[in-house]
Amino acid sequence: MKAELEKRVAAACKELFGVEVGIGLTRPEEQFGDYATNVALQLGRQLAKNPRELAEALAVKLRETLAQQISEVTVAGPGFINIKLSDQALRQSLETKPAQSLDGQTIVAEYSDPNPFKVLHAGHLYTSVVGDAIANLMEQAGGKVHRVNFGGDVGLHVAKSMWGIIKELGGEKPEALQDIGLGELDIKADWLTKRYVQGHEAYENDPAAKVEIVALNKKIYALHAQNDHGTPLARLYWTCRDWSYDYFKHFYETLGVQPFRYYPESETAPTGVKKAKELLAKGVLEESEGAVVFKGEQHGLHTRVFLTKEGLPTYETKDLGLIFIKYDDYHFDKSIIITGNDIVEYMKVVLKVVEQVAPDLSQATTHLTHGLVKLAGGEKMSSRKGNVVGALDIIASAATAARKTHAIDDKDTEKQTVFGAVKYAFLKSRMGGDLIYAPEESVSLEGNSGPYLQYAHARARSILRKAGGPAADDSASTDLEAGERSLVRKLTEYPEVVDKAVAELMPHHVCTYLYELAQAFNRFYENNRVLGDPREAPRLELVKNYATTLKTGLELLGIAAPEQM
């Protein structure tokens, strides 16, 4: 309906004033109408005419040509044209589905990116949730989306961890690992993180240890190159890496996000090194102080190292390899990479390098970033180490807050509520800046929260359950009462909002909308009896439509919509 109106308004402008204009209808406040346009104001300048008069002329024309679809066209203020749909047209636009704007496109979405040998922190939880929602959004728009995860299983941080592991075990003793954690993934992950901290501190403070760690780093790369699974060091390494992988897998499963294709750095490093050497030969990269670097200054960026003087690939090179491998594997039309915003300048450099040899690849790539996740009320939660909030800390704090505020007897529902709360809290703000997570607020059933939406859904489902069989036939009534109309109007915004969220890759638009929708429903519910009312049949249809829309929207965000709670 919106698209059709836009076409009609544009046609009217052409006919009346002889100008081609692109019309983008907006959604004004309900009191003004269903759609609005400010073309007359734009044209006023262009044609040097009074915008108010132009608007009046357009309004007359629209009333004529759109008599079927429109109940009212009014001109307001300096020259806004407000359009109110007929009830019938409004009901019809309930059928509109979100656009298939990504139809036929292959898209690779990379996010989460946890490192083996380390603990998952709040940032991983964040991208896992938001990345999943963005991927869902693109999928519903017709895109073939491949979810991809990239992690550092080789590199200096792993060498630090391995150094700590060997120290703690008193040598390269793989059999000693059996005593760690006894099958508890979280305990093993914690233990590994402690080994990393141990290695990191030694690297910083103990010159002898630093030499050992640098040597270990090379050995670990070599272990991959030689496919070594037999030496004690190799057995230590693979076992601990598997621990991390199991821990990640378990985490994603409990979170309920779609699975990934995992690319470890060990897999992308060889390709990256090969590419880097080619780029060196081509003169894109150059040697400097024994290392191979890209001089970004000539592009307004900064210099970064791709191969160290030890001949080892840096993160840059492994990322470079990944970009080409992803393309070889999927031949994507679009590639989305979601990371923390501390990396924006870095990524610009890497993409600039790619641009030198494969401009289409860098052009197809979009780098989205997010800020830090902080816990409301300061750093009490960050006792673990440094001031990093753990992923499980967030979930635990939500669970604690949930149990404190409302007793839920059903385990599954509790889990759905807790994850719904955390996910919604992460999703509702525009991605980019830091996020302050407040556990109590997120699990609250009051206000703009996941559980509020889940409750608003459960309430509607409850009416539908009580209604029993299919609604009586109601073909005659196309007119809507005021309360019903408000809800229908809100419902018709759904596809427009989803389209916008897809275009901008911003799921928070969906959150804002769903909250407004739930509010609209609760208002309707408050003032309009459904069961037993003379208008029961059309109202039941409406409730059903609402419940479906809300559920669909929540699922797009990766949030469950339980039948009852």
Add this chain to the structure above:
RNA sequence: GCGCCCGUAGCUCAGCGGAUUAGAGUACUUGGCUUCGAACCAAGGGGUCGCAGGUUCGAAUCCUGCCGGGCGCACCA
């Protein structure tokens, strides 16, 4: 020093390819349950949209400068 990002009610945030009276939530004050789930709804107070200029008939939104905060700038990821 250079570069990038951010600054909207006490707090947490929408709105930012300009436009009808700047919106939510929370907190605070108040009203509403013998009827479909009150985990809800309604009403009220609370804002020089960091500051100063500029473009425009019109700026929270675009441009410039400044202030404040965060991050990044060579062998970590």
